[in-house]
Amino acid sequence: MNNNPKWSDTALSRESKIQDAIKCLDETGLKIVLVIDGSNKLIGTISDGDIRRGLLSGLQLDSGVHSIIHKNALVVHPELSRESVLQLMVVNKIQQIPVVDGDGNLVGLHLWDEVTVIEERKNLMIVMAGGFGKRLMPLTESCPKPMLPIAGKPMLEHIIERAKADGFVNFIISINYLGHIIKDYFGDGSRFGVQIGYLEEENPLGTAGALSLLGEEIDEPFLVTNGDVITDIGYGDVLNFHERHQADATMAVRLYELQNPYGVVRMEGTQIVGFEEKPVYRSHINAGVYVLTPRCLRFLTPNQYCDMPALFETIRERQKKVVAYPMFEPWLDVGRPNDLDLANAGLNKKSIHSE
Template identity: 45%
Template sequence: MKPIDAIKLSLTSTIRDALQIINNGAMQMAVVVDSEGKLLGTITDGDIRRGLLNNLRLEDSVETILHTTPTVATLSDTKEEILQKALTKKLHQIPIIDEEYRVLGIQEINDLIKPPTKPNMVVLMVGGLGSRLRPLTENTPKPMLKVGNKPILQTIVEKFAEYGFNEIVLCVNYKSHIIQDYFGDGSAFGVNITYIFEEERMGTAGALSLLTTLPNEPFFVMNGDLLTNINFEHLYNYHLSQNAMATMCVREYDFQVPYGVVNMEGNAILSIEEKPLHKFFVSAGIYMLDPEVIQYIPKNQFYDMPTLFETLIKKEQKAISFPIREYWLDIGQMEEYERANQEYAGVFQ
């Protein structure tokens, strides 16, 4: 067992406090206890994200997102019994309690059994022209531009490999030989890489119709020009826990109107808002899809991911969002490329 001192909260703690504990990376959860050390509930990354989507504030009490009926184990439970509880609920840690429901520690499931390499496919879209980054991309595909002394695509592949997602499919087009020559079959990077060749632009979803081996597990799709330290296992677990057909990572985007906005009814002025700030969620270019999604994608035609999600919604299939609060940068223009090089060492090293 591991001690709970670093992940312990009280009901007076805030969502921000829970966020800091989970971000520190010691464990993937926080525990809330009373003055006697009795377990009141747990908080996970998913609980925080759902709270933020429901417009809760970081300064709100943890009580607003507390899971009050967590799965627990006792000291008398055998290893097999603890594993069974964890596997049934897809848990990574389980609080260990005594007869008075006081928390004695946290059992890390990985300490009981080391999971095998995950079978989930990772499809990376790396065939773009990178026109807005010319002249850098005249002779180099955008995913092969170096940030932090290595190609953007290498950082992406290595981040997936950190979480055990080693089955990589690269959808290539523009100057694909450069990518193939660098990565080969992926063995030098500890992964297995296969390639899909787009003879013409198919779109983020359309390229999936070219898969020669169809996935039989939920799989990732991601644009190859992103830098992020998102926890891919959190995304995977969130997708499973929601029983979703498709999950889209979203990023909060703020836009401030540079003028006073006049609210009117007819010609009557009702109010004036001075330079209001509007907040939106935008697609972050990272997705988790169930294999059944592929049946909704037409063959041999351009089909982008927003269209796929619109189709799923019309078909009443469950399409959900996963808010990203970790580092994320879409390297689409020179300004973002320069920013990526400035920030890389502080985020990824």
């Protein structure tokens, strides 16, 4: 048996024989055969059960595989998150899912053993936690906003735990207002199984300006998140998306819908040309999660205030590649007291619910 089988080793042409499928299953040990046509389009899959049923029905070892192919196999798109793939495997009680692009080409294979193992990422994750939280006063008079409790623990702890579940172990927290409370709670991170350092802002530097304080050499793309964003997003998926698109800067964006409570009258001059009853306006909003390549740091001035949209605009103006990561996971920007209530209600049910 091949000790290091690749997903491509499981691929057979539709002209193959049943004995070829048996040999493929034996050599790879992956318990699945992927049948493709001459253009690398996935036709279907074959398992040992399919082979067994075929032989019991009278087929021979030299019979073509076309008669035992499972043609309606569950497949997924390359950009489906690891968590979603895992959920599909659990619900459908399967351990392999082929990966097929928009044109039907076979491009990969998800395996249970790989999906369930989280590899540590060396990429840095920076959490912006220096804000005053003015809209949450008086709750933030003696407690920094990221330390406000949600379901029994600080929201910042939820963010770190979520990222750790995606393999992130190296964190830097940017602090300013009541920053000592954050440092006293998290320390060097060892209590949480991660490493944590700090950027201490003498004055508030915005959602990007604190990055100018990074003194260490960074040679890998790094992830940045606001310290008041509670979400089920796969941080690793955002990073993977950024790398696949060879981007300089990636911003997670979320679809936001706003319904006009009134019927809209469409006019040309004084003439009424139509009506629209309570239309819904849709736009994409900044979700407060980003990936940047180290070279983006040169667009920041040390100790100068800068918000992330301004940094992205500068990067774009310099003809660098700026992309959006469309997210659909539950998300909540905890900025007001009722947001805190929503976050508590959501996490107590083990999921976050957006407004």
